[in-house]
Amino acid sequence: MYGFLCLRQLLPLKHRRTHLGFLQKNGFFIAKSFTSVGSLSESNQKPEEEEKLSFAVSYLVNSCGLSTKSAILASQSHRVLFQSPERPDSVLNLFKENGFSNAQISKIVRIHPLILLSDPEKTLLPKIELLRSIGVSSSELITILSSNPLLFKSNLKKRLIPCYDFLKSVLLVDEKVLKTFKRSPRSFLCDETNTMAPNIALLRQLGAPPSTISLLVINFPSEAFIKHTKFVEAVHQVKEMGFDPMKTVFVLAIRVLLKMSKPKLESRLELYKRWGWSKDMSLAAFKRFPNCMLSSEEKITKTMDFLVNKIGWPSANIAKHPSVISLSLEKRIIPRCYVVQILQAKGLVKNNLAVGTFLLPTERIFLEKFVKRFRDDVPELLNVYQASSFRS
Structure with a gap:
């Protein structure tokens, strides 16, 4: 009953019976203990403010569907007070x-x-x-x-419109601004002067082409408009690693470093080292496909274990095609490897195929090149592929 008693004390004496009778009748106030709002019982508010508060609470519950606790907190914490x-x-x-x-x-x-x-x-x-x-x-x-x-x-003239105008100046067309907004609505809440503009200016200064900047802004707005000091730090790290600002992979690497803490990145490098990658191999893999560092340790371990220990591909071969790490093990890697193993056993394809030649192509190209092409030699190949995909 504590919550009820607190609410009772919010009401001016002359209104208590009317308000509480109305609220109880409509099921608004439930007898619960709200320790977080216990201080309401000690309120020294003026009668006029008390009346506004009691009206606001009942309105938030009755008209807006808030719980009693949420309504009290909203009224007290945010000063949502009104009588009409x-x-x-x-x-x-x-x-x-x-x-x-x-x-x-x-x-x-x-x-x-x-x-x-x-x-x-x-x-x-x-x-x-x-x-x-x-x-x-x-x-x-x-x-x-x-x-x-x-x-x-957010202020329309001081924040929303300037953010839109800046994005339009970078992306040139509303369609791309729309993609950015839908991917991260908070991009319209960014500080255009202190984050958006200096981050983009830095990329331009380094020679990044408009297409590369657009890719970063549209696909990864949270990283593109992060605090400028953090952005600068990531850019300097990427430059020191030898990335070319003129290439798309430059901004992809920036994005990875902004998403990963230094200890987490170190743990990924150590994990790849345990699979036989030297520091140079890991750096080369990162430069080819930065996202190979974003995969979880479990995903990396399972993929490497299957490709190296079960299929027998050299770890160094995988380092040359690090994007395979991000592929689905169950839906893509295992079914395609089964198909290739069958073809190799029958001497229809080379035994030293690079993993990227059959794991990276689209589904349509893989089917054309490795399944339909050999339908006369191995009629059951398509069924094997589909069954292995289903089992996985």
Whole structure:
């Protein structure tokens, strides 16, 4: 009953019976112990503020679907206080008119409760219209804003529009800006002056071509717009490793170093060393395919164990085609290796095939080159391939 008693003390005496009777009747207040809001019982708020608080709590529960605890915390922590439903009702109506479900509205309010005090026409609708103007569909807009309601909190003229303008200056067309936004909506919340601009300027200074910069921004915006000091550190490391800024792999390596801590990277290098890769081999593999360092230790161990110990390919051969490490062991590596082993046993392909020649091609090319091509010699080959894929 402690939570109920705390709430009771929030209400002005003359309103307690009316408010509490209404709230109990509608099932809003449940007798629970909310230690995190125990301090409410000691509130020294003025009667007017108490009335606003009690009204806001009941509104958040009744109209927005928040739990009692969430409603109290929102009202107290975020100072969501109001006596009239007019402004919050207009906010909820805007969401409903734009296709948001009750559950999505509740999620938005729970994360950003102060949104209920916004002017829907002046502050919320223009942000929705900005996103629509760059091609965000209604369904995408609802999903993105429900998961990232702080976009509503960000200033339209000082943050959202400058971020959009900067991305447009780098990517040139709205389609690419849209891809970036959908991949990372928070890219519109970045500090354009202190992160976006200096990071891109550094890449340009080093000679990275527009296509390479676009690849980084569109596919990995979280890394592209990370804190500038961290970005500079990663760039310097990549340069010291001998990467060419003119090549795409340069920004891919930057991305890997930004995602991995130094101890984690060292552990990957040590793991590859245990499989026979020298330091030079590991560096060469990293320069060919930086993502080989992002695979988990379990994935690397299982893949290397299968290829080296079960299939018998030299570890050095794999180092020359490190991208195979990222391929699915069950769905791609094992089934294709079974097919190649059968062909080798029958003398139809060379025994010293490099792993990249049959593991890296697309499914269509692999089937054409290693399955359909030998259908007369090994009629059952396709069935073996499909069965091994299924078993894996």
